[in-house]
Amino acid sequence: MIREQLGDDAIIVSTQKGESGGVRVTAALDMVDELDDPVMDHRHGPVAADLTDILTEALERHNVPGRLTDRLLRTANSLHAADPVLALAGALDAHFHFATLSDTDFRRPVMLIGPPGAGKTVAVAKLATRAVLARRPVSVITTDVIKAGGVEQLQALTAVLKLRLLTAETPADLKRLCAGRTDRLQLIDTAGINPYDRDDVAALKAMIDAVGAEPMLVLPAGCDPGEAAEIADSLKSLSITRLMATRLDMARRLGFMLVAAEVGGLRFSYVCTSPQVAEGLAPLNPVSLARLLLPAEAGVKSSHYGDMAFG
Template identity: 40%
Template sequence: MRLKTFSARRMDEAMSLLREELGAEAIILSTRRTGSGVEITAALEAEEPVLIPPAAPTMAAPPGPLTFHNLPEALGRCLARGPLDQTLAGALGFGPMPDGRDRPIMLVGPPGAGKTLTCAKLAARMVLGGTPPVIATTDGQRAGAAAQLAAFTGVLGLTLAVAPSAAALGKALARRMPGQPALVDSAGCDPFDTRQAVALHALAAAAQADLVLVLPAGLDAQEAADLARAFAALGARHLLPTRLDAARRLGAVLAAAEAGPLLLTEAGISPEVVDGLEPLSPARLAARLAAAPRRDAPLAAEEAAS
């Protein structure tokens, strides 16, 4: 699937640009007004494979502590130009997690990224902070998906709404009190599949939500960058990487943040629901990147036995 955003002063000009490049078969995903005019995001199901060129040559980084993390070459060279916390602050965006009060937080991402556990972590923090949220899941088909989240919400004393359609999701979120935060756990989505992308966009539009992309650390850096660009085209503006406690290489996290571009907010650092998230800052991320990597298991086991 090909995704592209067109900007122009007037709607007819933007539509003309869209039709000229993508043709009459393009599906319009969203339209919005900007300070300079209008913006249209559209998708086209490719009949032939679409090759997405990499933003930069990948998997090579300059000598130094960053080499281990398999950063894209251009980003690695940029980060190596000075103190790591300072170059991270200059190259990537960092920001707080949306609070879910004005607009619901909708967690999106590929299957198995850790969205449900992240939703439980955010819910637990809100409950402990005295602002219990409204929680909904759009994943009504995957076996055990709703049951897993319901187990968490039950412990927290919260009711879970299962809302697989845009209409059901809108009704579930409409029952929240003014100023009450809301969390939406979405089903895993392949953003390169037009049907799945359109369905996710419809749910996000119905919820009027802030989309937060949840991606596991340890992916291939270029794969993570491609996913970040695709979810950004669907409206994601924030990135929450998971499994920072288990991944040895963090190049995918940085590549995704740069490619979106997406604001790095928090990260999953533990399977524990309480205190399982850590706010990300240039200093904290620099410390994780510079830390000595854990050794391979066979070597560690051999040394322990000797």
């Protein structure tokens, strides 16, 4: 069935039992000819390097901790895939989970949370834009009513989409706004919190619990892996389910994503690769994440974190 859908070049990276009892198959196209550099052997990276060297150097460059690097390397080598992208994708799929937002199940509002300056407001606007362009119903709510300019920034962005921005100061306000709106995607922007401040975390938890929201942690690229681990650990009481990484156009080290997802038990969801609201929101899957982590020298022609990594 996979080759019927994708063609003879399709390769099964891995299979994984789904949450609903089905089986999820991760497949990719082995498009070697399109990715090869004339002086490179794509299946082996630089001619003198082997698969382990390529993956080790890439993961170390992204400051991925040694224990996690070792686990990923063992799995990648066990897959016997000569292509570095597919080998790493298979390892990522075996150790992590990937899940974007449902296009049809709107039972739980989606609440973006994270430290100040993580890019939550722009991320909300990007998700809302994605829904509007797909002609799916969406509403946008903000609880960031204290920070100067917080409401105005998101209001300006939603106005372009012809959406009315709703504001909620208290859990009761939020509950009232979300009640009976399961026919649409509900996106909730929140004020930046100090993940180590118990009062901040408790106040955010009250907002989440008031509407049974699904929290999505937003972290900016450039975040220290150790700090990302501590943030994810400190926020475990919020039952966060997904991770979004922002500002990938501004940094070159992505180890924080792997560490936060591992410590928090989070599913990779999206990355933001541009400050522009109408572009640069990309869903993550094992292959696209592998492309982001591997350098151009491994045969992937995108040395920056733009849309080419997701094609």
